[in-house]
Amino acid sequence: MRTHFIAIGGAAMHNLALALYNKGYQVTGSDDAIFEPSKSRLEKKGLLPKEMGWFPEKITSDIEAIILGMHAKADNPELLKAQELGLKIYSYPEFLYEQSKNKTRVVIGGSHGKTTITSMILHVMHYHTIEVDYMVGAQLEGFDTMVHLTHENDFIVLEGDEYLSSPIDRRPKFHLYQPNIALLSGIAWDHINVFPTFENYVEQFEIFVNQITKGGILVYNEEDETVKKVAEETTNTIRRLPYTTPSYTVEDGITLLDTPEGPMPIEVFGAHNLNNLAGAKWICQNMGVDEADFYEAIASFKGASKRLEKIAEGKGKVAYKDFAHSPSKVSATTKAVKAQYPNRKLVACLELHTYSSLNPEFLKEYEGALDAADVAVVFYSPDAVKIKQLQEITHDQIAQSFKRDDLIIYTDPADFKEFLFTYDLNNSALLLMSSGNYGGLNFDEVKGLIN
Structure with a gap:
């Protein structure tokens, strides 16, 4: 072809x-x-x-x-x-559907956690040498590409993004996949430039759930009130499987997951990642992997690229970077790192980089998002605001939005870098959250601060 x-x-x-x-x-x-x-x-x-x-x-x-x-x-x-x-002109998701319409389509949707959950599922399948087709939003260890398509595999696992399909197809990508098995991890208003109200945003997930094939399965996070409402109110004739965050403990910086065989050490941490793991387990079980085999495989999962990824560790110092940018994810990630290192100073840095995060009206959604940090830093580039043709945001608007008196704010990449490279990181955990790079920050240089 x-x-x-x-x-x-x-x-x-x-x-x-x-x-x-x-x-x-x-x-x-x-x-x-x-x-x-x-x-x-x-x-x-x-x-x-x-x-x-x-x-x-x-x-x-x-x-x-x-x-x-x-x-x-x-x-x-x-x-x-x-x-x-x-x-014949296809959008990216439209063509993926064409490639998978004779397969069992497993679609992972939600405002956050999609890439991690999809990665967890693929890790488990790879561990047990179960061949599946897939599309995931991050490069995974052990996988050559982020997309894999075959003629013969029965299953395809798709990360279901709610953003637009193409310049001439304004439907959200995940509306085109028509899943047989779907997961909904959480709903927190995002993509404000496309979905101007929360209600309009939630409606996209209602459509997604209603497009699950008749007799199909919806796995959903019942700890998220909006997800629970969407799942319970659908009139689609599907099987609904709720999940919650499993029990776990943290001992000496190691997370132990409660399993039927007793506490099991795992590589990922944080309540949101444990919640993601519970969703991934349900999906894997519905793809033929039993519970014991799931636990055996997931123990070695280290996380998806840029998703709470440890970039360096030294004596009394550690640094992570994370793709977090939405308020709910920023809050969850900050809390997770603090819970993992309760006796260290947490220096949390957030770059406001997306359309939503640089929108003056949306900024107030960040209230309390950095409260778990001992030192909270926000960086944004006025140039990025101009490039995106957005209304100018001020230092005061950001300070008021986060509702934190000691918030440190930088708008110049050189000033932010100077802060980072002169700050005493002894007995600290450094967390860098952004879908950008802080105006040109070299993460290899950051590793040198820690090692």
Whole structure:
């Protein structure tokens, strides 16, 4: 099958391109900029475009599928040519559904925890050499790509993102998968630029639950009141399996999970990660892995990339980075690190980087999010606000939103870096939370502060 990617360089798009190449498809693509690691990975397979830019002449009538990435605009020259020729144009999630419509689709949804839960499931399957297709939002240890597609595997595990599908398809991605088995981890208002009200945001999850195939299964976190309401009020004829955070203890910085065989040490920590683990267990059991085999496998799960990832540890010092940016995740992650290291000073740094977090109206949602930290630092770039064409936010607005008198706020990357590199981190845990990089922070240099 001949496929062409418009915006092949994205994290998700290039992984799908590699997966199709590995499946034997003829793959071409274009983009106006491609960065690492996408660039090297595409180049290795001969899929890197010879020159950057959009070339309508690449779009010919023998192309069987155009896959359109979110980075492209609706007036993209290649897209316009494809439309003119009447070619079949797919969004990323639409094409994944096409690839999996004859498989059992397992879709992991929720405002937070999606990547971790999907990663846990894949880790368990990999541990027990059970072959499944998948799409996950982080690079996993032991896996070559973030997307894997075959003709023969019975199951596909999909991370179900609620963000938009493509520039010409404004449906949330997870509305296109029609799961046989679904999980809902939590609902906390996000993507304010697309879903202007909380009610509008929740509605997307109601639609997701209603699209589970008849007789299918919904695994849901009943500790989240909104999730519980959505799950219990659906009229869809599905089986509902609630889960809660399992019992555990922390001893000398090691988390021990209560199991039928007694306390078991695990690599991940924090109430939110234990809650994720409970959801993953239900999914794995419904995919044919029994409880004892699940526990045996999950003991060695170290976490998904950038999800509460330990980047360095030295004598009396440790540093973590986390993708956390939504208020609920920031709060959960901060509490988790403090609970794991109760006798150390917790220095928690948060970069406001997303559209939602840089929105003056949304900022108030962060009240109390950093309360578990001994030292709380917020960094944001006024340039990022301008680039995103958002209303200017002030130092005072941030201070008032977090409701913390001793909050430290930086807007200059050099000032933030100076703070970090001159602060005494002895007997401390450093937590860096962001979906960005603090205006160019080199995390390898941060490791040097700890080691």
